[in-house]
Amino acid sequence: MTVDAPTRWSAEMGPSAAEIARREAGMPTPLVGMLLFIASEVMFFGGLFAAYFNARAAAAGEHWGPPPPAHELEMLPIALPLTLVLVASSFTMQFGVWAIRRGNQRAMRNWTAITLLLGVIFLAGQLYDYSILGFGINSGVFGTVFYTLTGFHGAHVFGGAVGLTILLARAMQGQFSARNHVAVEAISIYWHFVDVVWIALFTTLYILK
Amino acid sequence: MATTTLAPRAGTFSRSWVLDWLTTVDHKKIGILYIVNSFLFFFAAGILALVIRSELAVPGLQFVDEATYNQAFTMHGTIMIFLFVVPVLSGFANYIVPLMLGAPDMAFPRINALSFWLLPLGGLLIFSGYFFGGAAAEGWTMYTPLSNARYAQGVGTDLWLIGLTLVGTASILGAVNFIATIFKMRAPGMTLMRMPIFVWTVLVTATLILLATPVLTAGLIALFIDRNYGGAFFDPATGGNPILWQHIFWFFGHPEVYIVILPAMGVVSEILPVFSRKPLFGYRAFVLATVGIGLLSFSVWAHHMFTTGEVFLLFFAFMTALIGVPTGVKMFNWMATLWRGSLEFTTPMLFALGFITMFLIGGISGVMLASPPVDFHLQDTYFVVAHLHYVFFGGSVFGVFAATYFWFPKMTGRRLNEGLGKVHFWIHFIGFNLAFFPMHPLGTSGMPRRVADYAPEPIWVFWNLVSTVGAFMIAISVLPFLVNVVATLINGERVGDDPWEANTLEWATTSPPPPYNFDKLPPIRSERPVFDLRHKHDAEHLAAEPVVVREEPA
Numbered sequence: 001m002t003v004d005a006p007t008r009w010s011a012e013m014g015p016s017a018a019e020i021a022r023r024e025a026g027m028p029t030p031l032v033g034m035l036l037f038i039a040s041e042v043m044f045f046g047g048l049f050a051a052y053f054n055a056r057a058a059a060a061g062e063h064w065g066p067p068p069p070a071h072e073l074e075m076l077p078i079a080l081p082l083t084l085v086l087v088a089s090s091f092t093m094q095f096g097v098w099a100i101r102r103g104n105q106r107a108m109r110n111w112t113a114i115t116l117l118l119g120v121i122f123l124a125g126q127l128y129d130y131s132i133l134g135f136g137i138n139s140g141v142f143g144t145v146f147y148t149l150t151g152f153h154g155a156h157v158f159g160g161a162v163g164l165t166i167l168l169a170r171a172m173q174g175q176f177s178a179r180n181h182v183a184v185e186a187i188s189i190y191w192h193f194v195d196v197v198w199i200a201l202f203t204t205l206y207i208l209k
Numbered sequence: 210m211a212t213t214t215l216a217p218r219a220g221t222f223s224r225s226w227v228l229d230w231l232t233t234v235d236h237k238k239i240g241i242l243y244i245v246n247s248f249l250f251f252f253a254a255g256i257l258a259l260v261i262r263s264e265l266a267v268p269g270l271q272f273v274d275e276a277t278y279n280q281a282f283t284m285h286g287t288i289m290i291f292l293f294v295v296p297v298l299s300g301f302a303n304y305i306v307p308l309m310l311g312a313p314d315m316a317f318p319r320i321n322a323l324s325f326w327l328l329p330l331g332g333l334l335i336f337s338g339y340f341f342g343g344a345a346a347e348g349w350t351m352y353t354p355l356s357n358a359r360y361a362q363g364v365g366t367d368l369w370l371i372g373l374t375l376v377g378t379a380s381i382l383g384a385v386n387f388i389a390t391i392f393k394m395r396a397p398g399m400t401l402m403r404m405p406i407f408v409w410t411v412l413v414t415a416t417l418i419l420l421a422t423p424v425l426t427a428g429l430i431a432l433f434i435d436r437n438y439g440g441a442f443f444d445p446a447t448g449g450n451p452i453l454w455q456h457i458f459w460f461f462g463h464p465e466v467y468i469v470i471l472p473a474m475g476v477v478s479e480i481l482p483v484f485s486r487k488p489l490f491g492y493r494a495f496v497l498a499t500v501g502i503g504l505l506s507f508s509v510w511a512h513h514m515f516t517t518g519e520v521f522l523l524f525f526a527f528m529t530a531l532i533g534v535p536t537g538v539k540m541f542n543w544m545a546t547l548w549r550g551s552l553e554f555t556t557p558m559l560f561a562l563g564f565i566t567m568f569l570i571g572g573i574s575g576v577m578l579a580s581p582p583v584d585f586h587l588q589d590t591y592f593v594v595a596h597l598h599y600v601f602f603g604g605s606v607f608g609v610f611a612a613t614y615f616w617f618p619k620m621t622g623r624r625l626n627e628g629l630g631k632v633h634f635w636i637h638f639i640g641f642n643l644a645f646f647p648m649h650p651l652g653t654s655g656m657p658r659r660v661a662d663y664a665p666e667p668i669w670v671f672w673n674l675v676s677t678v679g680a681f682m683i684a685i686s687v688l689p690f691l692v693n694v695v696a697t698l699i700n701g702e703r704v705g706d707d708p709w710e711a712n713t714l715e716w717a718t719t720s721p722p723p724p725y726n727f728d729k730l731p732p733i734r735s736e737r738p739v740f741d742l743r744h745k746h747d748a749e750h751l752a753a754e755p756v757v758v759r760e761e762p763a
Contacts, residue, residue, distance in 0.1 A: 026393070033320075033389045036385040039419055040381045040385070040419050040423045043420050043423040044424070045427075046423075047425075047428060050424075050457070051442055051457070054450055054453045055453075058449075136439075140447045140448050141442065141444075141447055144435075144440040144449070148431065148434060152430075
């Protein structure tokens, strides 16, 4: 980097062309903010997962699962299809991001709408699942950790859906372009994160039984 | 010094004064809001401390009953830590960090305003327990099963949980903002290794907040679910584990100690070089030590849980002792900075030196407690209370006052009266030691913490009375401070833009700085750009050198 003679003032407040290029070279600030926020969310879910495994370790050798008379957790007919729905929504989200990077506003709008629809299907399915599981948050420690983990994940899906709705509303007004779409990138990262949390949750609850 | 200052553009558009402060997104105004709000909570929690010390002055119950006493020490701890020390340092960071980086504002000004406004809301929720049948009364650590629905029946505990969740969210948002600001908003030439040490400590602090506070949030929510929705996280009767709360709380709680102390260390590291007229000794070592403390702080939490019998003593004892090493590096750097400096004993310098000496005592008692055999003897005694006050009060609060005296001229253009400041310091310093040093012998002689009454043992009676006298001295020391602040604001000495002849970029603009801070920036070729500007022949020498060389001032 070149430097001016130190006896003179330099760096007028208006950034130079080189300075603008330097700033734009890195990751946009809103994305940095979103990634940092997601780091904190990872730790939040880390705390809840720690509670889950703590309870599970304490129950070593005893029954681990929904308390009778409720049935054991089953992937079918609800949990696995919902997982596929949410994973699919990550793909549709990313197609939307790629579309707007190419400047294709219409494709971005459609993919965002599909993603939102898949997210709503997931939430509705989860609520239906809750209604037929046959145990509650107060049915022993398994019920507590199950509903807390899946409930907070669901709340995050809901938050993501709100974000997608805002994206969609802004996209309808044509606010995004190939150059200017940092909100789309940020929400998409959040949506992928929520998806990854669900994959970890699904693996923990339904596969590592 | 006028010659080292760049005149920024004048003028701003006007708005109603109240609306302006309520809706501001200017990092400087938000910083002042943080600081004023924090000091209000400081005074409230200080009054609670006087309630505690008055009750303990002599054996027996004189002023309050046990329930009121329990609420007093719970609220005192909670408010002091979560609503005074952490936010007041965030306030200084809010004001100073963008200035030190040569930035016009924080990265996310509106999120910055949100982070602030969640604080008084959360604080008032925590306090409002007093109006709904009694505030939380289970200690600031809120251990289960003491805090479960059976033993803590009041709504005060629920309000405590909700309020603290809001306060925690505020700090997380603030941490995101600080990290993004530090990585994205630095002026040209301000490389990471030229950032002032205060900025480094804020960066590490923000990282700790970002990674530790969400875990506390998870715990707070879990406890709320246990209390209100029949959850079983911490209830062994239905498969839960009460020790889990301690793990979650201290996984947050120990980094929290460094969240509270690191920015204060940063403040001291800015003040010592200015009033020693020397550069900070070992800048790189100091940065590494700060990062090292941050990393180690996540591997020591269970030293709060030695007596539970559930933790691996050797590991946590070793890691805790290890954290003394980077702290020792910092002590060495501060000593070496002072060594053969031309020292000026201004009020901020006195508070900075108070920090070093008192924090040293707190650090040493900390290493003592890191040893499991000692800890088994001293767990839940007043020795622990002495240790934590030497760290939080002798450390962080001295740092807070040092920062207040040091940056007051930057925030207002007027310097606090030095005479009153020194009166404040000496009453404060002597009162602090009178209040908290006796807690060491009280602890080693077995006096338990969190009790409203104690046996009339002669040694306990004597030291408790001394401690109470000290507590009232601390309270009295606040008076010259308040008088000083008010008198200075009304009619203080106007001292120009750089009254201390300081080193870092915040002194290159006017006092107080205009909106968006700078019209022009001096060249940044070291971590002391304003010093370089003042000593131009040295700076020319620097420019000729490709590597930043720090010179002794002539």
